[in-house]
Amino acid sequence: MSEILTIADLKDLARRKVPKMFFDYADSGAWTESTYRANEEDFGKIKFRQRVLVDMSNRSLESTMIGQKVAMPVALAPTGLTGMQHADGEMLAAQAAEEFGVPFTLSTMSICSIEDVASVTKKPFWFQLYVLRDKDFVFNLIDRAKAAKCSALVLTLDLQILGQRHKDIRNGLSAPPKMTLANIIDLASKPRWCLGIAGTKRRTFRNIVGHAKGVGDVSSLSSWTTEQFDPQLSWKDVAWIKERWGGKLILKGILDKEDALMAAETGADAIVVSNHGGRQLDGAASSISVLEEIADAVGDRIEVHMDGGIRSGQDVLKALCLGAKGTYIGRPFLYGLGAMGKAGVTKALEIIRKEMDITLALCGKRLVTDMGKDQLRR
Numbered sequence: 001m002s003e004i005l006t007i008a009d010l011k012d013l014a015r016r017k018v019p020k021m022f023f024d025y026a027d028s029g030a031w032t033e034s035t036y037r038a039n040e041e042d043f044g045k046i047k048f049r050q051r052v053l054v055d056m057s058n059r060s061l062e063s064t065m066i067g068q069k070v071a072m073p074v075a076l077a078p079t080g081l082t083g084m085q086h087a088d089g090e091m092l093a094a095q096a097a098e099e100f101g102v103p104f105t106l107s108t109m110s111i112c113s114i115e116d117v118a119s120v121t122k123k124p125f126w127f128q129l130y131v132l133r134d135k136d137f138v139f140n141l142i143d144r145a146k147a148a149k150c151s152a153l154v155l156t157l158d159l160q161i162l163g164q165r166h167k168d169i170r171n172g173l174s175a176p177p178k179m180t181l182a183n184i185i186d187l188a189s190k191p192r193w194c195l196g197i198a199g200t201k202r203r204t205f206r207n208i209v210g211h212a213k214g215v216g217d218v219s220s221l222s223s224w225t226t227e228q229f230d231p232q233l234s235w236k237d238v239a240w241i242k243e244r245w246g247g248k249l250i251l252k253g254i255l256d257k258e259d260a261l262m263a264a265e266t267g268a269d270a271i272v273v274s275n276h277g278g279r280q281l282d283g284a285a286s287s288i289s290v291l292e293e294i295a296d297a298v299g300d301r302i303e304v305h306m307d308g309g310i311r312s313g314q315d316v317l318k319a320l321c322l323g324a325k326g327t328y329i330g331r332p333f334l335y336g337l338g339a340m341g342k343a344g345v346t347k348a349l350e351i352i353r354k355e356m357d358i359t360l361a362l363c364g365k366r367l368v369t370d371m372g373k374d375q376l377r378r
C-alpha cells in the first residue's frame, strides 16, 4: 500500500498482518451484524453546514473528558484480547495514547495486565470493569486499578450475557490460538505476528490468570470466563462499586433515555452511549441515532460520551454536535495496532485529528468545543 490515508487503509493492512481469528474478532458484530453496520452507516446520513468567509486561524481540538484535559475528545475504548492483535498490544496502545494526549482504557479482558500497562506509562490510564460473580476477584481488580493510579473506572453495563458472534465460534477463537491445522496454515502467512507473540510472555488474560481463584492456567480460563459474567448485576451494584472505587466513574453501554436518567441518579461522572460496537444486542439502534435524544434527556445532570461506528474525524464532530462531550474509538485503533503496532495506533489518531481539524475549519469554527447542533443541516 502506497500511503495510509484512512482508517479503512489501516483495516486492509491489518487484515493481511493479523491471524484471521483475531482480525475477525475485531471485525464482527452479533448475529446478523445489522447494528454493527448501522453504527457506521448512520453517520453518513448526517450532513454539516458549510460556512465561508469566517476566520479559521488558530484552531484547537483540545477539550476535556470528565474534567481531564484531552488533546482531542477521542479516547481509546476498552477492547478485549488487544494483545492478540499485536504482541503487547495494550502496552503499545497505551503508550501511543499517552504520547498523543488522549485517554487509554484498559479492558478487564485484556492480555496485558493493569500492572503491565502501568509499568510502561507515566500518566494515568482508565480501567474498564466487568462485574463477575466472583466478588473477591472484582474487589481485587478495583483495588489493583487504584494501586496503579488509574484515573477513571469505566463500568460496562451491557455484557452480563455474551452476544453471539458467529465468526468467533466458527474460528474457534482462543488466546493463545490452538494449534489446529487451519490455524497453523493461517499463522504461516503471518510471520511477523508470530515472531512478536513468540517474543513476549503476555499471551493470555493476565488480569485474570494468577488473580482469580480456580484459574491457575490457561486451560481452565475459557470455561471460567464464560460462566463468570454476573446476570444479576443491577443499579444497586453501581453504588458499592462507586464507593469502593472512590474516583471518577463512567457507566458504559447506555442506549435508552430511561436508563440514562437512572444513570444520572447514581452520581456517576459520565455515561457512554454505546451498544458495544454492535457486538451485543443485534437489532438495537445505532449509537449515533439515539445520542441526541439521550443527551437532551439528561441535560447537564451527567456528562455524555458515545462510541460505535466512528471511522473518521467527521464522525467525531457529528457526535459532538449531537451532544457528546467525548467519544471513543474501538476498531479504528485495533486496526492500526494490527497493521503497524504502536505506530499504527498513532496513525489512526493522526488520521482522525487531521479530518477533525479540516472539517472544523470548513464548518466555520475554530474551537472543537464550539461544535453544536447549529453546525448540522436539519
Ligand SMILES: Cc1cc2nc3c(=O)[nH]c(=O)nc-3n(C[C@H](O)[C@H](O)[C@H](O)COP(=O)(O)O)c2cc1C
Pocket (backbone or CB within 6 Å): 025, 026, 027, 039, 077, 078, 079, 080, 081, 107, 108, 109, 128, 156, 252, 274, 275, 276, 277, 278, 279, 307, 308, 309, 310, 328, 329, 330, 331, 332
Ligand atoms: C474486539 C473488541 C473487543 C471489545 N472488548 C470490550 C471489552 O472488553 N469491554 C468493553 O467494555 N467493551 C468492549 N468492546 C466494545 C468497545 O469498548 C466499544 O464500545 C466499541 O468497540 C465501539 O465501537 P467501534 O469499534 O465501532 O469504535 C470491544 C469491542 C471490540 C471491537
